[in-house]
Amino acid sequence: MSIVSNGYQSGFGNEFVSEAIAGTVPVGRNSPQRVAHGLYAEQLSGTAFTAPRHENRRSWLYRIRPAAMHGTFVPFAQSYFHNDFGDGPVTPDQLRWSPLPLPQQPTDFVEGLFTMAGNGSPQAQTGIGVHLYAADRDMHGRWFYDADGELLIVPQQGGLHIETELGVLDVVPHEIALIPRGVRFRVALPDGPSRGYVCENFGAMMKLPDLGPIGSNGLANPRDFLAPHAAYEDAEGDFELIAKFQGHLWRAPIDHSPIDVVGWHGNYAPYKYDLRRHNTIGSISYDHPDPSIFLVLHSPGEHEGVSNMDFVIFPPRILAMQDTFRPPWFHRNVASEFMGLIHGAYDAKAEGFAPGGCSLHNSFTGHGPDAATFEKASAADTSKPDYIRDTMAFMFESRAVIRPTAQAIDAAHRQREYQACWQGLRKNFSAT
Template sequence: MSSLVYQSGFCNDWATEALAGALPIGRNSPQRCAYGLYAEQLSGTAFTAPRADNRRSWLYRIRPSAAGLQAPELYEQASWSADFGSGPFSPEPMRWSPLAPPNAPTDFIDGIHTWAGNSSPADLSGVGIHLYAATADMHARYFYNADAEMLIVPQQGRLSAFTELGILEVAPCEILVIPRGIRFQMRLPDGHARGYLLENYGAPLRLPELGPMGSNGLANARDFQTPVAAYEDKDGAFELIARFGGALWRSAIDHSPLDVVAWHGTHAPYKYDLRHFNAMGSVSFDHPDPSIFTVLTSPSDTPGVANLDFVIFPPRILAMENTFRPPWFHRNVASEFMGLIQGVYDAKAEGFEPGGASLHNCMTPHGPDAQTFRHASELDTRQPQYLRETLAFMFETRRVIRPTPAALASPLRQRNYLACWDGLQRNFNPQQP
């Protein structure tokens, strides 16, 4: 493969080649491609989607994707599912401790554990939420997801994603988005990896509008990176795992599918360093809504209501005076699944650990625990407060998030989570304003 060089930008019409002249000029599908390559279009949205929303890429590859494949068979991976259970489930707040590393060598695909979700791939909306823990590279196997766009949030260990369109390495505090259909192989430079994975069944993720903020702030388009073309030309006995219709399917393939020599378009994997996020906030009073920390959004058919928002709570300075600075007590129409990448989340004193997770569903009350409430109530707000070495995130959806039976029964579930609010005593005194 060629050496790794990143391109910058978000949903531009990128163009890159690993061999000079492999990318045709002026036409997408010439009668004969250079170097004996095949032209193939990969469409991530409907052909007639508006130009600004259209995601497609032209690939110039050694073999077309249809070549060398055997008929697929079901691949049993018991912990990864699109079935989030049925019947009633409790609206109570839930929290889980971090996932332990597997005892046996386990690659990225086999290390995925479904934790929660809503809707289904067939509905073209909703999400699947997973945790992953892996200790081995993907050897002689490749993967693609026909059901969903994948948002990967590493918490421990780097990931090297060898994709059809090039290589992207991501570390904790960075994210990786792999669009529908992109084939890849995941390797672990550190020998282990743990983190969070979201399957987005709805519209592709994009940058949120900035509105009154103007042209700058939050995540900047120039900080998103896509890979340059890089290819494998290898024959052999390999397997291709597909996520299709909520199940996993395995096919034998006689060559590496990472054989794209050149490509151009808008349907491509990308990474983003969350430390580049330019946080906005109040400099007078009150705690802003968490939507002001949105990195990426998947819009729905209802304006202003997202299928999914990916929100972070990064290092920042709190300067609001005479204000309760942590997130207030609240009940939302949206449902929230949170994870912690590093440090301490400012609304929880203990129990919410890096690698852990929490779920607060629609209209379920939540907020700071008793210890955090007392500390924030007595804080000298004349002084700025510096939140350093912290990074939490939230998957926020318009639909109720259903925890899976495995998550509900997991020994990682903190059954005493509700007790964190027990110390919130009655302070009301009608005789003392």
């Protein structure tokens, strides 16, 4: 039986207080000798205890049973979801895939995860894993947590009802969910078969970017990030807990639902965010600003301005720059780009890049608009604004090479003739 959402609390990184039963959260202390309603106090820490106050993330949970109560973990078989990014050569080719096919047999969210690419490792606490998911059934009697990284979930088809220890997130396409490391959750599919993307962040926790000369407003506003109110279930039975730990999956029996937190307070919490609320910044004179203006969240790296991971979106917007080639220009980047399409069409590709599909352009691999897009944009009337409507694309960007997995390279839905989209670009040069 699904837990119903009790609504949301607004703000990113806030100190929240939430209780499903009044009087659950103690006042003036975190771990009293006896917690109200016979609950257990448990701290969930996402950072080191001694991290600076402005970076410290932790929450106190008041729950029916402690998280320590479960059976022994044994390996769990799901061979498509892993962190094996290989150690051999990585092709510099541009790569693109059609949407991941929906399952032909009953498959839940965990069973439907398919690893596409990644870099770094959970052991090094740096890098990312990039995954797709395709599922057609709810997680019944099963919960999951990822001890290796926080999960950024981007639905493309079908909504997700995500029941976490701290409350419920109902997420639909054009929204995202952010699940912190270690938080247990279960996914139901209220709209039937569902498909989307997941970025597993092994590095520093994602945060909102600084705005610099943009000022105090713009891009993603903190108040538009929504954390859940406490919601719990008191259920007993023959259940299982799936854990991802050091790149491998494990299963332990558990005789109760771990979604049993009656109240909590803190700033280590899951969130949802509606990408349509992003306040997009752009040029109103000529030329393009760099695409960093589309940044929603990032995982900082060791050097200022160089991220472990950036999450960038390309939403509906107005292009007003005059005498300017308006689609994304041809480019080669020091960073590597994994791109997906949630809805509509992407303005740099005329065809072949479908909602649910994805592409990978690694470090210094040339890419940009296809031949048809180039011809159309080169002849456009730039004295008038161009309204980009009915679209939503995104990018997981990394400072390091994103290594495609062997199963992604061999996948039937890989578009092996992707490079042909640039072959129609004509030689227009004339010395006179």
